Amino acid sequence: MNLTDKQYNRFLDLVFNYLSKRDLCACSLVNKTWSQRAxxxxxxxPEFDNGDLTSFQSFQNFFKILTKIAxxxxxxxxxxxxxxxVKESLYETLNDNWLTLIIQHCPNLxxxxxxxxxxLTPMTIRKLITNxxxxxxxxQYLNLENSKNITExxxxxxxxxxxxxxxxxxxxxxGVSDSSISQISYICHDLNxxxxxxxxxxxxxxxxxxxxxxxxxxxxxxxxxxxPKFTDNSIKSISNHCKxxxxxxxxxxxxxxxxxxxxxxxxxxxxxKELWIHNxxxxxxxxxxxxxxxxIKCSKLELLSxxxxxxxxxxxxxxxxxxxxxxxxxxxxxxxxxxVLYNTSEESSSKFLQNLIESFGMGDNKSTHSIKSNKIILxxxxxxxxxxxxxxxxxxYAETKNSMExxxxxxKDVINDEWLAYVKTIELSQTxxxxxxxxxxxxxxxxxxxxxxQLLSQTxxxN
Numbered sequence: 229m230n231l232t233d234k235q236y237n238r239f240l241d242l243v244f245n246y247l248s249k250r251d252l253c254a255c256s257l258v259n260k261t262w263s264q265r266a267x268x269x270x271x272x273x274p275e276f277d278n279g280d281l282t283s284f285q286s287f288q289n290f291f292k293i294l295t296k297i298a299x300x301x302x303x304x305x306x307x308x309x310x311x312x313x314v315k316e317s318l319y320e321t322l323n324d325n326w327l328t329l330i331i332q333h334c335p336n337l338x339x340x341x342x343x344x345x346x347x348l349t350p351m352t353i354r355k356l357i358t359n360x361x362x363x364x365x366x367x368q369y370l371n372l373e374n375s376k377n378i379t380e381x382x383x384x385x386x387x388x389x390x391x392x393x394x395x396x397x398x399x400x401x402x403g404v405s406d407s408s409i410s411q412i413s414y415i416c417h418d419l420n421x422x423x424x425x426x427x428x429x430x431x432x433x434x435x436x437x438x439x440x441x442x443x444x445x446x447x448x449x450x451x452x453x454x455x456p457k458f459t460d461n462s463i464k465s466i467s468n469h470c471k472x473x474x475x476x477x478x479x480x481x482x483x484x485x486x487x488x489x490x491x492x493x494x495x496x497x498x499x500x501k502e503l504w505i506h507n508x509x510x511x512x513x514x515x516x517x518x519x520x521x522x523x524i525k526c527s528k529l530e531l532l533s534x535x536x537x538x539x540x541x542x543x544x545x546x547x548x549x550x551x552x553x554x555x556x557x558x559x560x561x562x563x564x565x566x567x568v569l570y571n572t573s574e575e576s577s578s579k580f581l582q583n584l585i586e587s588f589g590m591g592d593n594k595s596t597h598s599i600k601s602n603k604i605i606l607x608x609x610x611x612x613x614x615x616x617x618x619x620x621x622x623x624x625y626a627e628t629k630n631s632m633e634x635x636x637x638x639x640k641d642v643i644n645d646e647w648l649a650y651v652k653t654i655e656l657s658q659t660x661x662x663x664x665x666x667x668x669x670x671x672x673x674x675x676x677x678x679x680x681x682q683l684l685s686q687t688x689x690x691n
Contacts, residue, residue, distance in 0.1 A: 240265045249275070271305035276314055283313040284320050291326065294333050306334045310341040324351045328359045331389070339369040343397070348375055353382045356389065363389055371397040373423075378403035384411045395421035399451070405430045410438035419443055423451040425477070431455060436462035440469040449475040453504065460488030467495040477504035479533065485510045486518055493521040502531040506538075506570040513538055523560040532561075533568035536576060536611075551580065559587040561606075568610040585609070 244252060244265060256266040276286040294303065309330060316322060326347065330337070342348045367390045372378065378386070383403030387393075393416040398404050404427040413419065422439060424431065436458070439447070447470045452458050458481045466473075473496040478484055489511060493500070503522065505511065514522070514534075522532065539554055588606040 237265060244269050268305050271302055273308035284315060287311065287314045291329060295329060303333050304336050307336055308339040309337060311345055311347060312341055312343045314345065314347060316346050322347050324355050327352050328356045331356060331360055331364050336366050338366060340367060341371040343371050343373040349377050350382055353386050357385050360389060363391055365392045368392065368394040372401050373397050373399040376402045380405045380408050383408045387412050388415060391415050392418060394418055397423040398427060399423050399425040401427065406432055406434040409435040413438045413442040417442060418446060420446050421449040425451050425453040427455065429456050432457050433459060433462045437465050440465045444469045445472050447473060451477040452481065453477045454480040459483045460485055463488035463492050467491040471495055472499045474499055475502040476500065479504045480507040482509045484508055486515055490518060490521060493526060497525040500526050501528055503529060504533040506533050506535050519557045523557045527562050530563050531566045532564060536569040536572040555583055555587045558584060565607045567606060570612045572611050572613045
């Protein structure tokens, strides 16, 4: 087989993706071509958790190689540095110049991840600002999540060094304020992703005006979850300027109402792919207009995250809503692949969940609401449940309000501890069903795959 140089290099890259670091080192000794492809894999993202050394020791060794041994060509291969696992101790600390050295010696660095790291101190940032006079124009992604040592002024000076950023993560970052966010939006004119989840309460509508004004049609992903002062006025500004959003997370924003959400959906109905709107007190239930916007107008939606009681409340708060109508709306999704349901109470109907799955055209007995023309079906349902009576809390059992009658649910149809026990004890060899349980506090998550319909229909619950 005769391969061109381009095809041969691509073939090597595919093979090298499956090799260990040790094997890549051996391959680099074969010839010049193999050495170039192997070295690009080895240095693309240095790892700091190798062998018997701690992540901190590995990081220190990396610095020695970077500053004293590595050639200029090798330094250009580094594109991602993630020091999330590098932890300082009482006896081991990094030199305050570590960040400056990385920026100076990695000219093609594209992603810098300093999430949950104690290494980023005010002195580290001051050293960078003082010693690195120019800007680093290759960095596209900066992650400062959970950074607690950054002040507002330091954050503004820090960001000035990276004007070509495309994405920034400032979730739970201490330096976030209206002033810093406004300056970031102005300096980084090509930003398409902004994450400000759990940020300071100092963030007001001013920040969102700046984001929408300078971001405009370039913005693709916004994560503003758990923002205490995020209001409909903020959404109105974003909706007027940002028309190409693909991912929106407004979960746990208590001041947003149905009006604000509707404005944003109308502005981005042709591009939106992910929508996170769970735990929003301002939207206790979805109106018909919102249901139609989400399920019918947003034709490209692939992920939806809502509260389960948002669905049930729709039928309780309006006599015109019925279970069949809600199932009909769900059947209108054309590309939905993942559904996330939060706060699923113990009184929730397992039969309703079964019908919900069938509404996407799954299972042996197809629902009357399913659309036969749908080629893409739901791949995954995540159910975040509330505490059930079977949960042991503080020496006693938690009790939930008996609201089954208000939902028209029979006692035998609820998701109780017997139903959960049945799900947990399924033989995988018989059902070929993968169920994964993830412990969280104070709830639990059950990942229910698309072939659960038959399982639920066979479940026999006792009174």
